[in-house]
Amino acid sequence: MQRALALAQEAARVGEVPVGAVVVKQGEIIGEGYNLTRSAHDPTAHAEVEAIRRAAKALGDDRLTGCDLYVTLEPCAMCAGAISHARIARVYYGAPDPKGGAVDHGARVFAQEQCLHAPEVYSGMGEAEAAELLRGFFRERR
């Protein structure tokens, strides 16, 4: 999660909403990313999607079976769907996101009966730091 938080800081530095994510396999980071929707002109370029795409490319497999994802913010519906498709085993997220999150809020993607693969979910790790990064970012933009 420390690495995910550093990636979130990097996002803030380049003017993107500060969210960072890493995919870990057997203790090693195999993919990482931060939010870069604006600079990449890509609405799908959330931290989780970036990290998952890189990890899948690195493994040469569209399934990340047995891998864990660490992300500083509760995933949205798009990212929760990507996590499920990628067969991520465990998700650790930092700050909850009542407005945009779709794991423990809103669409609750993993809780749907039709969800083919739901990871184990753990929240709160690095929450204070992750939330403060977001608060600071939006405070500066106001």
Place this chain on the structure above:
Amino acid sequence: MQRALALAQEAARVGEVPVGAVVVKQGEIIGEGYNLTRSAHDPTAHAEVEAIRRAAKALGDDRLTGCDLYVTLEPCAMCAGAISHARIARVYYGAPDPKGGAVDHGARVFAQEQCLHAPEVYSGMGEAEAAELLRGFFRERR
């Protein structure tokens, strides 16, 4: 939708689940794609995500305001989230997907109170052909 169906056929030809999508702006196709999760080793490479990413790159903007998306199958949670983030104005989908769809089934992403942007949704256009493509594909793999 004819172009989306042709893209779905192309997906089947290369061994991918046959789903195709196009993004249209003022009557012109500005992005298109088909499912290539396996060949690209990318669990996020659904037809809609591919079409949206290309359209956003083409416009140089992460928002596809005023654009329409035509897709042969009801979008999943990941794709519905991407559609919302991209600010797509109208979604036309062919076949409903009770097992994996998240527009009129399951997570119903656009119907969530927290959904910041919900497109208008129209279904059934090209449904018979889209469904037959999928049935034929899965029949052959059994």
